[in-house]
Amino acid sequence: MQVKETQNEGLKRGYQFTLPAADLAATVDAKLKEAQPEVEMKGFRKGKVPMAMLKKQFGPRILGDAMQEAIDGALKKHLDESGDRPATQPKVEMQNGETWKEGDDVVVNVSYEALPPIPEVDLSSLTLEKLTVPAEEAAINEALENLAKSAQSFEDRKKGSKAKDGDQVVIDFKGFVDGEAFEGGEAQDYPLVLGSNSFIPGFEDQLVGAKDGDDVTVNVKFPEEYGAPHLAGKDATFECKVKAVKSPAEAQIDDELAKKFGAEDLDALKKQIAGRLEQEYAGAARAILKRSLLDQLDEKVKFDLPESLVEAEAHQIAHQLWHEENPEVHDHNHGSIEPTDEHKKLAERRVRLGLLLAEIGQKAEVTVTDQEMTQAVLRAARQYPGQERAFFEFVQQNQAVQQQLRAPIFEDKVVDHIAEQAKVEEKTVTKEELEKAVEALDEL
Structure with a gap:
């Protein structure tokens, strides 16, 4: 394999690899001779298939394999000897690929960018600051208060009390779009905290002031970007039955x-x-x-x-x-x-x-x-x-x-x-x- 440098500019490298036709043919012949003792073909005993027939039957595939192995081997040898480390996969193009025929030399152009030499750096010259923050009492108490809120419970309000923002209402509801009930629009004994914004915008507002036992009709519109496309942007009506009104019980920060x-x-x-x-x-x-x-x-x-x-x-x-x-x-x-x-x-x-x-x-x-x-x-x-x-x-x-x-x-x-x-x-x-x-x- 002959190697000629075609580019050496900055980190860019280019080489032309030439594999003589005679060397390629000799490699193919050697591979066929190596395989000949194990080859069986109709009309011939194992190992007795003539070389000419082997070359006709298997020559093109072996030629391609030999060509690839030669190019890969030459590139590896070049990189080992030069010490270059390609930044990305080298570009390999056969110069005479469209006109090449058996008996011609194989000419391949290889190009790549080499990784640069990395200069040494004195790590002891770096000066760093490691910040330490102790967990202060105020931050711990704030976290405890948040935990208490997440563990919040609700207690029944006095009979006849009107629900207000922050209260929990337990409701049965059924939703309708264009007069038809829709899948997923119904539930029983659902605990809804008013002001939590967990339902469609406007839904919870219409339950403020409701009392235990009230029937409330809620009219809302699904958002244009609602998760269910068949409901997005649609007007909807929900028939709600208020079964309980509960007020938030102040959570105690204690062992419990x-x-x-x-x-x-x-x-x-x-x-x-x-x-x-x-x-x-x-x-x-x-x-x-x-x-x-x-x-x-x-x-x-x-x-x-x-x-x-x-x-x-x-x-x-x-x-x-x-x-x-x-x-x-x-x-x-x-x-x-x-x-x-x-x-x-x-x-x-x-x-x-x-x-x-x-x-x-x-x-x-x-x-x-x-x-x-x-x-x-x-x-x-x-x-x-x-x-x-x-x-x-x-x-x-x-x-x-x-x-x-x-x-x-x-x-x-x-x-x-x-x-x-x-x-x-x-x-x-x-x-x-x-x-x-x-x-x-x-x-x-």
Whole structure:
């Protein structure tokens, strides 16, 4: 195989591989001779089929296989010798593909962008701030009050009392559209909290002032974007029977409340809440530390970037942001979305940091364990209740999905490794100061 360089500009590489026809023919003959003893054909004993007939019967397929093996082998040898790491799959085109015939040399053009050499970075020169937020009494009490509200109970009001906002009414109802009852529009003994906005807009308002035993006709209109298309935008009438009017009972923050949430007593529940709050604060503090770490790396390390990776990342960013701005579009049947200069700038940062973190992780021998991958798959599977087994099988058969799950784990472990080498100062702050720091991240 003869190799000639055709391009070496920046990270772009181009080569022309030429496989002489004589070498290709010799490879085909060798493969046919190797297979000949095992070949059986009508009219001939096993192993006695003439070479000419073997070549006529199997030659074209073996020729194609030999050509592919030769090109793949030459490309692998070239990459091993040059040390190049293609940023994306190399483009391989047969120069004389349309006119090539057996007996001609095979000429193949190969092009790719090489990954750039990644400069060393002194990780000890990074200065990071690790924020710590203790769970304050006020935050714990606020969480307890929210739990009490969620465990709220209702007690019967005095006979004849009119329902008011915040009360619970127990009703039987049946809905009609165009005079016909519709599926899913009927229920008995339904507990509805007025003002909860859990029903169609306007429904709950018409039950304010109702008393136990009242029959109330509720007239509403389904929203234009209602989940059931056959009801969307339709006028509806609900015949309601009020069977009880109840007022909210003030929940007591005590040991009984704690037991409702699986704690032994109130002190134990407070400790659980404190632990959960501090875990949430730690997650936010980590995000702040990680942003600072990435910002400093982005500032310190500069190198050439493969245009193909930057372009692909910019298109992905533009596409993702477009869908966030147009949430009503769930498919991809839309026009081309061209990245802006801002998208390209962000793409350059992501590609640069991605390559840098990958290099640092590789040198530090950072790996993602099977256990960590299993936990990631389990977390992702929770998004598909009832279809977990199908999701597991899908992940096992899809390398791209496995990489999507593995990448953030690898990145977090590399960030941890870098933080261990950096100068880290711990600082205790309030919840409000932490929230301001998180808000600042979104503004960048």
